Amino acid sequence: MSEQKQLFKVTIDNITVEVEPGTTILNAARKIGGDVTPPAMCYYSKLKDSGGKCRTCLVEVAAGSTADPRPMPKLVASCRTTVMDGMVVKNITSDRVTDARNGVVEFLLINHPLDCPICDQAGECHLQDLSYEHGKGASRYEFKRRTFDKHDLGPYIQLHMTRCILCYRCVYTADQVSKERRHGVLSRGDHAEIATYIEKSLDNDFIGNVIDVCPVGALTDKTFRFKNRVWFTKPVDAHCNCDKCSGEVQLWMRGDEVLRVTARKDEWGEVKDTTKGEPGWICNTCRFERKKISDWVIEGPSQVSRHSVISQGHYVGMKKPNETVAKVMGGRDPKLLMNIKDVSEVNQVELSEIKGPATSQVFKQLKKGN
Amino acid sequence: MGRKLLLEKAHVEGIRHYDVYRREGGYRSVEKVLKTMSPEAVVEEVKKSGLRGRGGAGFPTGMKWSFLAKPEGVPRYLVVNADESEPGTFKDRYLMEFIPHLLIEGMICASYALGSNRSYIYIRGEYWWVKEILEVAVQEARNAGFLGKNILGSGFDCDIFVQPGAGAYICGEETALIESLEGKRGNPRIKPPFPAVKGLWGCPTVVNNVESIAAVVPIVNEGGEEYAKLGTGKSTGTKLISACGNINKPGVYEIEMNISVEEFIYSDEYCGGIANGKKLKACIPGGSSVPILPANLLLKTAKGETRMMTYESLSDGGFATGTMMGSGGFIVMDEDQCVVKHTYTLARFYRHESCGQCSPCREGTGWMEKILLKIDQGKGSMSDIDLLWDIQRKIEGNTICPLGDAAAWPVAAAIRHFRDEFEWHVTNPSEALVRNYGLANYAKPLEIAAPTA
Amino acid sequence: MKFSEEQLKKVEEMISHYPEGKQKSALIPLLHYTQQQNGGWLSAEAMDYVAELLKITSIEVYEVATFYSMYNLQPVGKTVFEVCQTGPCMLRGSDDIVAYIYEKLGIKPGQTTEDGLFTLKTVECLGACGYAPMMQLGPDYREHLTKEKIDALIAEGKAKAN
Numbered sequence: 001m002s003e004q005k006q007l008f009k010v011t012i013d014n015i016t017v018e019v020e021p022g023t024t025i026l027n028a029a030r031k032i033g034g035d036v037t038p039p040a041m042c043y044y045s046k047l048k049d050s051g052g053k054c055r056t057c058l059v060e061v062a063a064g065s066t067a068d069p070r071p072m073p074k075l076v077a078s079c080r081t082t083v084m085d086g087m088v089v090k091n092i093t094s095d096r097v098t099d100a101r102n103g104v105v106e107f108l109l110i111n112h113p114l115d116c117p118i119c120d121q122a123g124e125c126h127l128q129d130l131s132y133e134h135g136k137g138a139s140r141y142e143f144k145r146r147t148f149d150k151h152d153l154g155p156y157i158q159l160h161m162t163r164c165i166l167c168y169r170c171v172y173t174a175d176q177v178s179k180e181r182r183h184g185v186l187s188r189g190d191h192a193e194i195a196t197y198i199e200k201s202l203d204n205d206f207i208g209n210v211i212d213v214c215p216v217g218a219l220t221d222k223t224f225r226f227k228n229r230v231w232f233t234k235p236v237d238a239h240c241n242c243d244k245c246s247g248e249v250q251l252w253m254r255g256d257e258v259l260r261v262t263a264r265k266d267e268w269g270e271v272k273d274t275t276k277g278e279p280g281w282i283c284n285t286c287r288f289e290r291k292k293i294s295d296w297v298i299e300g301p302s303q304v305s306r307h308s309v310i311s312q313g314h315y316v317g318m319k320k321p322n323e324t325v326a327k328v329m330g331g332r333d334p335k336l337l338m339n340i341k342d343v344s345e346v347n348q349v350e351l352s353e354i355k356g357p358a359t360s361q362v363f364k365q366l367k368k369g370n
Numbered sequence: 371m372g373r374k375l376l377l378e379k380a381h382v383e384g385i386r387h388y389d390v391y392r393r394e395g396g397y398r399s400v401e402k403v404l405k406t407m408s409p410e411a412v413v414e415e416v417k418k419s420g421l422r423g424r425g426g427a428g429f430p431t432g433m434k435w436s437f438l439a440k441p442e443g444v445p446r447y448l449v450v451n452a453d454e455s456e457p458g459t460f461k462d463r464y465l466m467e468f469i470p471h472l473l474i475e476g477m478i479c480a481s482y483a484l485g486s487n488r489s490y491i492y493i494r495g496e497y498w499w500v501k502e503i504l505e506v507a508v509q510e511a512r513n514a515g516f517l518g519k520n521i522l523g524s525g526f527d528c529d530i531f532v533q534p535g536a537g538a539y540i541c542g543e544e545t546a547l548i549e550s551l552e553g554k555r556g557n558p559r560i561k562p563p564f565p566a567v568k569g570l571w572g573c574p575t576v577v578n579n580v581e582s583i584a585a586v587v588p589i590v591n592e593g594g595e596e597y598a599k600l601g602t603g604k605s606t607g608t609k610l611i612s613a614c615g616n617i618n619k620p621g622v623y624e625i626e627m628n629i630s631v632e633e634f635i636y637s638d639e640y641c642g643g644i645a646n647g648k649k650l651k652a653c654i655p656g657g658s659s660v661p662i663l664p665a666n667l668l669l670k671t672a673k674g675e676t677r678m679m680t681y682e683s684l685s686d687g688g689f690a691t692g693t694m695m696g697s698g699g700f701i702v703m704d705e706d707q708c709v710v711k712h713t714y715t716l717a718r719f720y721r722h723e724s725c726g727q728c729s730p731c732r733e734g735t736g737w738m739e740k741i742l743l744k745i746d747q748g749k750g751s752m753s754d755i756d757l758l759w760d761i762q763r764k765i766e767g768n769t770i771c772p773l774g775d776a777a778a779w780p781v782a783a784a785i786r787h788f789r790d791e792f793e794w795h796v797t798n799p800s801e802a803l804v805r806n807y808g809l810a811n812y813a814k815p816l817e818i819a820a821p822t823a
Numbered sequence: 824m825k826f827s828e829e830q831l832k833k834v835e836e837m838i839s840h841y842p843e844g845k846q847k848s849a850l851i852p853l854l855h856y857t858q859q860q861n862g863g864w865l866s867a868e869a870m871d872y873v874a875e876l877l878k879i880t881s882i883e884v885y886e887v888a889t890f891y892s893m894y895n896l897q898p899v900g901k902t903v904f905e906v907c908q909t910g911p912c913m914l915r916g917s918d919d920i921v922a923y924i925y926e927k928l929g930i931k932p933g934q935t936t937e938d939g940l941f942t943l944k945t946v947e948c949l950g951a952c953g954y955a956p957m958m959q960l961g962p963d964y965r966e967h968l969t970k971e972k973i974d975a976l977i978a979e980g981k982a983k984a985n
């Protein structure tokens with residue numbers, strides 16, 4: 001006898017979607033997927049109270065609702081603004097949004113060390129993706145970048161404060177997932193930092209999850225430090241019988257070596273639900289201690305669906321992100337004036353078939369073979 | 371001479387204490403409210419008075435009160451914002467220091483109107499001695515039966531507590547203030563929900579400025595309609611203006627909002643003119659975050675009308691040629707003052723006070739400070755001025771709380787009205803280090819001062 | 824660190840300002856009090872003790888103590904000059920005051936004299952713009968500063984130490 005729930009219609013960049021009342025603009029946009037989804041650096045759907053801080057997800061509300069179609073004067077954080085029936089939102093179709101987002105990316109980068117070549121997060125870093133998609137080629141910042149005193153968080157977690165964007169996700173994770181918080185945001189303003197004040201190692205059983213939620217390379221896995229670049233490792237799904245967590249993980253392998261263990265992530269880079277439908281946070285033992293292939297039951301290659309650098313690799317079972325530009329532009333697709341793949345010689349060869357390094361000689365041989 | 375409603379008796383000997391305050395007619399409004407009025411009627415009077423929030427935003431106080439959610443069985447709170455930290459503003463301190471019972475009297479009336487049985491005064495920690503004055507006054511009011519259980523036999527319970535801050539401008543933002551009152555970092559909350567629905571400890575809360583709450587006393591005593599007769603148009607009643615900078619008589623003045631800016635600066639009753647016989651160069655009339663105006667636009671609007679000390683007249687012309695009443699922090703600069711350097715100190719202030727939660731404010735304020743310092747020291751280039759403009763534009767409106775706007779506006783206005791001064795710093799780097807650039811002397815440049823040893 | 828019975832009574836009074844279970848709200852006043860009782864600064868030990876008193880975690884105290892500018896996390900001199908340097912005070916010559924203190928005591932903002940008597944800090948707007956230049960000295964303000972007044976304050980600070 002349950003009454004059918006009334007759904008709200010919301011139009012984002014000319015695409016209309018129906019969502020339940022209480023849904024945020026960002027989550028409505030994620031339902032559509034692809035380019036109309038605003039980037040989110042601090043919001044994390046599985047962490048209560050997260051979001052609103054980084055300002056990358058700002059969107060323009062062109063009409064508040066059917067009942068009150070006035071536009072909202074300021075850009076709003078889509079991750080913390082709930083939809084109304086008949087709301088019209090502009091994301092990539094708004095110049096104001098593009099301009100503001102451009103500014104936010106620049107702000108996030110002025111004090112960033114840009115040390116991607118030595119950063120373990122490179123390749124799966126949200127800030128890299130964000131800069132690539134919304135940033136500019138050069139910085140106008142000419143002053144000394146901010147530095148912090150080094151701070152040791154113990155044997156498992158490596159902290160690089162200079163890379164941090166203060167999304168507060170790790171703070172919420174400690175509060176909500178590990179239920180014990182020893183680190184926090186100290187100081188204020190541009191000197192605010194993640195730290196424990198007096199050096200303490202973080203050793204709660206679930207604290208390792210802060211690594212998975214960190215959008216940048218501020219918190220990385222010490223047991224994986226400088227071991228490999230993520231794009232050289234092969235992600236496979238695996239599980240084990242763990243008495244602390246679900247044991248459902250993703251292994252990052254090279255040959256038969258398990259280089260790193262992480263939780264499984266969805267297309268937004270967030271921890272996936274387990275097969276039982278609970279958030280798939282994993283325990284420290286699974287993450288840091290089980291590095292032998294015999295510890296795990298391998299299920300098969302992971303589906304890599306992140307809209308990110310690693311998805312450029314030729315992974316088995318790669319899922320391409322939803323392409324929505326044509327729909328947004330009413331059938332036109334301005335992005336593809338020319339498909340480079342069709343004209344580039346390089347792409348006439350399947351690179352993943354090359355065994356060993358792809359030297360020009362090997363490449364030419366293969367091309368001849370075609 | 372304009373009428374005074376708040377500070378009329380501020381200098382009566384001993385007014386700081388209950389006995390004298392009571393003898394001078396204090397706490398009449400509490401008697402009137404508790405014995406003859408319903409809470410709704412008090413809200414109605416405040417609405418009729420047209421009182422606008424005196425903290426800076428100028429939002430109608432009665433309207434704010436009527437938004438307060440009143441769910442069954444949930445306590446409601448009144449919090450008075452005495453975290454006065456906007457550069458140029460020191461009016462609330464004056465009121466609390468000299469006539470603390472006026473605030474307490476207003477708070478009891480407001481608490482009754484809003485149904486708050488536990489009200490707080492959040493005062494900036496640096497005003498430690500004022501906090502102690504308030505605590506004594508609260509105790510006196512308690513002893514006299516104006517606070518506590520069943521006040522004047524009305525069945526209404528109310529107590530007031532004084533909560534100190536600890537040095538954070540951001541806690542003047544109402545949700546940051548609430549966070550701080552909960553014993554946390556002063557990070558502004560993301561709105562909605564607004565405090566009127568979910569404020570202190572998750573309960574409906576009204577946060578009002580000291581002066582707004584003090585104004586409730588004359589409003590109740592004289593009636594909202596009578597109050598609204600003072601002032602001009604929508605700027606009803608009196609306003610406390612704290613004047614500082616290069617004037618002869620810095621201090622706190624209560625003005626009826628019907629005098630001109632010129633009168634305020636030059637008459638002996640108020641600022642008494644520019645100090646040392648110098649000329650007026652520029653003024654920031656409403657606390658450091660409102661746009662600076664050069665002398666010509668300050669005294670007359672772009673339309674050529676006389677600019678008045680009212681909310682409407684000060685903002686006439688928008689940000690292009692106008693400014694704002696803000697919190698009433700009136701900063702006057704004479705011809706010798708350097709706008710670039712002054713803007714730099716403000717940028718430094720906002721960088722220092724940014725909570726660091728959201729990226730545009732955390733990163734942008736520091737960036738602006740660095741560029742302004744560079745220009746001030748004669749190391750800037752023309753493109754820095756454009757860059758500065760672009761940075762402030764990208765902060766404004768894109769932050770969680772208004773501190774971002776407050777940091778952006780002074781920079782924007784300084785460039786808008788004094789771009790030539792910025793350019794002069796770029797083109798005359800060595801001169802910029804030894805003397806200030808005076809707008810009042812465009813036609814007749816000042817003699818270059820000898821470098822000081 | 825441990826408070827005496829009398830000090831604990833004071834803490835209890837602070838906590839009584841808030842509804843049941845909201846004792847965390849007493850954190851800011853309690854940190855002020857602790858700093859005052861602890862020679863003008865907050866050691867890690869003192870902050871841990873505050874956490875214990877309020878039944879909250881230490882990190883909650885550190886987060887707050889590092890946020891607000893009035894808490895000293897390093898030992899300070901017996902007399903702390905906190906000179907305001909924001910716009911309105913700058914217009915009235917606060918830079919000269921800072922320079923004069925340097926001239927007299929040889930300390931720059933953030934530094935303490937070798938004998939541990941004086942610390943100089945520059946601070947942002949203290950809400951006394953009309954009485955500029957000014958400084959905070961303990962719980963009080965010193966306004967309309969002049970070189971003569973600084974001399975007197977230094978003498979006062981030295982006398983206090985003896």
